[in-house]
Amino acid sequence: MADVAGMADMADMAAMNHFGMTLRGWRERMSPQDSGLTVGGERRISGLRREELAGLAGISVDYVMLLEQGRARNPSVQVVTALARALRLDPSERDHLFRCAGLVPPSVGKVSREIPLSARRLVRQLGDVPAAVFAADWTILGWNGMWTAAIGDPRAYGWDERSLVAGTFPASGSRGPAPIAAWPIRPGKGIEAQEEDLVADLRVTAAAHPHDARLASLVERILRSNPRFARLWSNGTVGPYAGDHVTIEHPLVGDIALDIDTLIPAGTDLRILTCATAAETTATEKLAALRASCPPPRDGLTHPDPETSDQG
Incomplete structure (x- = not known):
């Protein structure tokens, strides 16, 4: 006993x-x-x-x-x-x-803007593939050196609140080159379809995080300032962003045809965008030339706040 x-x-x-x-x-x-x-x-x-x-x-x-x-x-x-x-x-x-610890976990109603170790490891494993990490509301959180080499430094994009959605639907309502980069990008499926896919994905996030004041404020602000966004938001289309085949008008190596794919690491609602080329094409050669000029380390993450950069 x-x-x-x-x-x-x-x-x-x-x-x-x-x-x-x-x-x-x-x-x-x-x-x-x-x-x-x-x-x-x-x-x-x-x-x-x-x-x-x-x-x-x-x-x-x-x-x-x-x-x-x-x-x-x-x-x-x-x-x-x-x-x-x-x-x-x-x-x-x-x-x-x-x-x-007997504490209430952080509110699940808010979009996470943290990049967990598993996502950092995934970006490292991608090696020399251009990659950028976005929150579920399409706030850019980090990117590797090859993303900068291929698509420009996101800190120079001029997006309001570092948001791809705000960059895609500026307050002026004008449509210029696709604003995912520092230089023009031509979506394979067309600008209208690309915009609709982005809004459909954002609507999923908004429904999953109804108490995120920052996200609600962003949506409300763009609804008031951009008629194209307001029209797409009202049509009710819902679905994950699946990527596209795009052409980048690169200022150094000319046009590069890239496949933009979306990865969602397990246990997160982050979006990791990656860029790949078809084997044995001129685009592969151009990406290799950019890779050779990319200063090491190429697999670390740079963040909008330099104090939180991850080069490990």
């Missing part, structure tokens, strides 16, 4: 310290390289040390130890948020950590 009671006590302790066990497990799986740290010499563990996580999260090492051991309970929203950011948790993991 004593053994049974002891096992029950251990089970109760484990349940009570679910936050600490989860925190330690995710700390030990997180490599210093993925967290942006530069380390040297031999290490006894492959993951982060407590002091490294504490430094990344801006809390004390002692507090991290107390949390992992279950001797500190009820961490604040600010602490859990800092830990989730330091561990680069995806939205589902972040919400789980909040629940383990």
Whole structure:
């Protein structure tokens, strides 16, 4: 009976310290390289040390130890948020950590503008393919070096609030070259169809995030300022953006025919746009020429805010 009671006590302790066990497990799986740290010499563990996580999260090492051991309970929203950011948790993991702490997870009504580690890894795995990461409301969040080489630096696009939707439907209502780039892009399916696809995708996001004030404000503002957007928004078409075959009027290498594909990483509602060429074509040769001129590292992500750039 004593053994049974002891096992029950251990089970109760484990349940009570679910936050600490989860925190330690995710700390030990997180490599210093993925967290942006530069380390040297031999290490006894492959993951982060407590002091490294504490430094990344801006809390004390002692507090991290107390949390992992279950001797500190009820961490604040600010602490859990800092830990989730330091561990680069995806939205589902972040919400789980909040629940383990007995806290209400961040509102699912808001569009996430965080790029989790899994999405960063996916962009790295794409290698030399031009790629850019967008939130579900088409706010651009990051891009790799080849995206800049092929389509221009998004910081020079002039989009209101870094939004592709706002860039596509400017306040003037005028239609110029497709504004996804610093130079003109000719959509294979035509500008009208491209615009309709983008609005149909945005409508899905708006329905899924009805309490996102930023998104609601964006839609309302463009409805008032751009008749084309208002007409497309009112037609009710709904569907995911599937990409297109486009021609980029590149100022250095001339026209490049590219296939724009959309990837949605598991556990997120991000949109990763990638650019590919058909094998053994002049477009492949032109993209290779741009790749050769692209300064390393080509697989890191640049962000609109340079302080959050990920070159790791």
